[in-house]
Amino acid sequence: xxxxxxxxLPVPTFGWLGVNKTEREVESPVNTVKKYDVYPDTDGPSxxxxxxxxxxxxxxxxxxxxxxxxxxxxxxxxxQISVNVKASAYSKVRVVEIFENNTAVIAASDAKLDDSAxxxxxxxxxxxxxxxxxxxxxxxxxxxxxxxxxGYLLADTEKLDINIVASHKGRKTISEIDxxxxxxxxxxxxxxxxxxFIKGASGxxxxxxxxxxxxxxxxxxxxxxxxxCGEEDVEGSHGASIGRINEEYIFYMQSRGIPAExxxxxxxxxxxxxxxxxxxxxxxxxxxxKALSGSEENE
Amino acid sequence: xxxxTQVADIDRSLxxxxxxxxxxxxxxxxxxxxxxxxxxxxxxxxxWMREFRLKSLEIYNKTPMVEWGPSIEALDLDNIITYIRxxxxxxTDWENVPDDIKxxxxxxxxxxxxxxxxxxxxxxxxxxxxYHNLRQEAAxxxxxxxxxxxxxxxxxxxxMIRTKFMKLVPPTDHKFAALHGAVWSGxxxxxxxxxxxxEIPLQSYFRLNAKGAGQFEHTLIILEExxxxxxxxxxxxxxxxxxxxxxxxxxxxxxxNATLRYSTIxxxxxxxxxxxxxxxxxxxxxxxxxxxxxxxxxxxYLYPMSILNGRGARAExxxxxxxxxxxxxxxxxxxxxxxxxxxxxxNTKSISKGGGICTFRSSVTVxxxxxxxxxxxxxxxxxxxxxxxxxTIPAMDIxxxxxxxxxxxxxxxxSDESVFYLMSRGMSEEEAKAMxxxxxxxxxxxxxxxxxxxxxxxxxxxxxxxxxx
Numbered sequence: 187x188x189x190x191x192x193x194x195l196p197v198p199t200f201g202w203l204g205v206n207k208t209e210r211e212v213e214s215p216v217n218t219v220k221k222y223d224v225y226p227d228t229d230g231p232s233x234x235x236x237x238x239x240x241x242x243x244x245x246x247x248x249x250x251x252x253x254x255x256x257x258x259x260x261x262x263x264x265x266q267i268s269v270n271v272k273a274s275a276y277s278k279v280r281v282v283e284i285f286e287n288n289t290a291v292i293a294a295s296d297a298k299l300d301d302s303a304x305x306x307x308x309x310x311x312x313x314x315x316x317x318x319x320x321x322x323x324x325x326x327x328x329x330x331x332x333x334x335x336x337g338y339l340l341a342d343t344e345k346l347d348i349n350i351v352a353s354h355k356g357r358k359t360i361s362e363i364d365x366x367x368x369x370x371x372x373x374x375x376x377x378x379x380x381x382x383f384i385k386g387a388s389g390x391x392x393x394x395x396x397x398x399x400x401x402x403x404x405x406x407x408x409x410x411x412x413x414x415c416g417e418e419d420v421e422g423s424h425g426a427s428i429g430r431i432n433e434e435y436i437f438y439m440q441s442r443g444i445p446a447e448x449x450x451x452x453x454x455x456x457x458x459x460x461x462x463x464x465x466x467x468x469x470x471x472x473x474x475x476k477a478l479s480g481s482e483e484n485e
Numbered sequence: 486x487x488x489x490t491q492v493a494d495i496d497r498s499l500x501x502x503x504x505x506x507x508x509x510x511x512x513x514x515x516x517x518x519x520x521x522x523x524x525x526x527x528x529x530x531x532x533w534m535r536e537f538r539l540k541s542l543e544i545y546n547k548t549p550m551v552e553w554g555p556s557i558e559a560l561d562l563d564n565i566i567t568y569i570r571x572x573x574x575x576x577t578d579w580e581n582v583p584d585d586i587k588x589x590x591x592x593x594x595x596x597x598x599x600x601x602x603x604x605x606x607x608x609x610x611x612x613x614x615x616y617h618n619l620r621q622e623a624a625x626x627x628x629x630x631x632x633x634x635x636x637x638x639x640x641x642x643x644x645m646i647r648t649k650f651m652k653l654v655p656p657t658d659h660k661f662a663a664l665h666g667a668v669w670s671g672x673x674x675x676x677x678x679x680x681x682x683x684e685i686p687l688q689s690y691f692r693l694n695a696k697g698a699g700q701f702e703h704t705l706i707i708l709e710e711x712x713x714x715x716x717x718x719x720x721x722x723x724x725x726x727x728x729x730x731x732x733x734x735x736x737x738x739x740x741x742n743a744t745l746r747y748s749t750i751x752x753x754x755x756x757x758x759x760x761x762x763x764x765x766x767x768x769x770x771x772x773x774x775x776x777x778x779x780x781x782x783x784x785x786y787l788y789p790m791s792i793l794n795g796r797g798a799r800a801e802x803x804x805x806x807x808x809x810x811x812x813x814x815x816x817x818x819x820x821x822x823x824x825x826x827x828x829x830x831x832n833t834k835s836i837s838k839g840g841g842i843c844t845f846r847s848s849v850t851v852x853x854x855x856x857x858x859x860x861x862x863x864x865x866x867x868x869x870x871x872x873x874x875x876x877t878i879p880a881m882d883i884x885x886x887x888x889x890x891x892x893x894x895x896x897x898x899x900s901d902e903s904v905f906y907l908m909s910r911g912m913s914e915e916e917a918k919a920m921x922x923x924x925x926x927x928x929x930x931x932x933x934x935x936x937x938x939x940x941x942x943x944x945x946x947x948x949x950x951x952x953x954x
Contacts, residue, residue: 197553197876197878198552198553199553199846199848199878199880200553200819200846200848200880201551201552201553203848203880203882205880206552206553369886383896385871388871398883400883400885400886400888401886402886403853403856403885403886403887404853405883405884405885405886406882406883406884407881407882407883407884408880408881408882408883409880409881409883409892410878410879410880410881411879411892411894412876412877412878412879413866413876413877413894413896414874414876414877415866415868415874415875415876415877415896416871416874417868417871418868418869418870418871418873418898419871419898420868420896420897420898421895421896421897422894422895422896422897423893423894423895423896424877424892424893424894425891425892425893425894426881426890426891426892426893427890427891427892428881428883428888428889428890428891429883429886429887429888429889429890430886430887430888430889432889
């Protein structure tokens, strides 16, 4: 086994918080790498199912003016998955990754965007004992954009460690990071989101937001939203809302005859549903619903 | 070509005068055990304090530098003068203060402020307090405001100090806390008895005159149940080319249902490394209000921490930072919710220009027992040019589901729409931009005592230049 440092915060903060990085042990030497090269497919999304443990490399090379959709469904118990995106000018790349009940997964996505390229990614975590995920988008080209939607459902002793970095280098670039999650049991989560406006990225805009619904007093949630700014002519914002459901909202729902425990259930479903709605692929959505109903039956 | 708002440099002429120090008063530099023993002997420490200093030195030698924040590599700790012998004993009569020191504080307006609007004043010059005075009516209520060294030898307070000194900020906290524990000198001891509400503020002013020196004052404030105090601290130093160091420590104990307002206007010179540690422990129903203005220093690490340790305890932090050329101000606040129904609110503004770097850094920790707690953090940053930097690094660590935690941050520049709107109401572009910057800082300046709000407005003097359009 070999110790690796993952999910480094671009600018470290107070050490005692334990958010500057994470460490995991991975098997060494690493198993053979399975590689996938994805090109635009007019017949529909490229679908990759990862069912066997191992290491995977997915490369998405989007040529100019093309649309590319890649859906990766991860069912393997132990895997390391990297997704490399090269988005040429005016291309659109959409990568959807679904993590379902894995044991130990390390995922890393790295995207480089040329002029007016668009990169959208949706990641949905349906449980998972220990998941570490990093997404880095380098907005190199003028008017390129990055949109990232994250949804997670954590229970029992599940752990999730996320690091998202949007580097604005080109002029008039746009990033949007939106995370919504529900934590129950003794689950633990770290969410790091960084919007980095590098000098020269004038006219750029970046926004990030996280909403976390906590359902148990044994959960541990850490949220670290960074804005780094070396350019004057930009607009950056971040927001976070963590905790219970607003008391006024609960009162309203109860006045409509809905019991308190059901209200939390409805709200938890609503958060994940918002992310599911952004997947935009019926086949994948049906699969997720089946997985969700399965887990409910097991309860 | 876009015309930029020009915000004038802070006029430092008020602070940049200095008097020659006498080198024979320097006890030494660096951190050798003998130097620590000499400082302890010079200050006539009780035995426990002498041991505490030596233990802190051991911790200092073992503790690594922090791995985050602005670089402090240029700070040569082996050559910082750690203690400068006092020229005279501490005085309670202003006329007995040595002339050059008296002139320093006269020029800074301290005696005038004391006469007009303060209940008591302490003035520290280099390593030692030179003046301390408390109005009779405050003393009659049982309020104690004196130097820590004297209080340590007063049997009424000796045990209180021994049990509280560096218990909130232990020397193991970080390297500069250990340094402070070993070489601390000067600072104030304030005790407000149960039920006493002191409506007029107390003020300590810290002046570091000597070249290449460090100032390590310790402020210990204890508020008993149902009491109120407003404490103000001001800091300044003349500019030298050698690095100076300020590694003070502030420990505040806020009793049940007591309120402490702690205001700081920090205007150190731009060769200063300001590595200060401030912490408050707030009991049931108590409240700590921090008001902090950071304008000076070359490098600052400053994050006042509030530990909300009793049910219903509250913390408010209002801060503004202004970083100009050559300045890297890493400031913010930390809150630990450690009891049920506690609440905290942080509101900060930062302005960077001329290559200055402002970083807002914060942490909100909500422990398992802090059910029903609430926290809201709001920070806004304004960049006035593209050679400056402004970073926002907040962190939240939440360990209970029964809490409401909110955070919002914004970064940007003066919006063209706002300028356009104000111009449509008849203002010039210069006036419009000046008004927007003043408005940006307004909700912080209104929290400051009036004379400091005026000083802050002077510090952020606006100067528009060049042809617009």
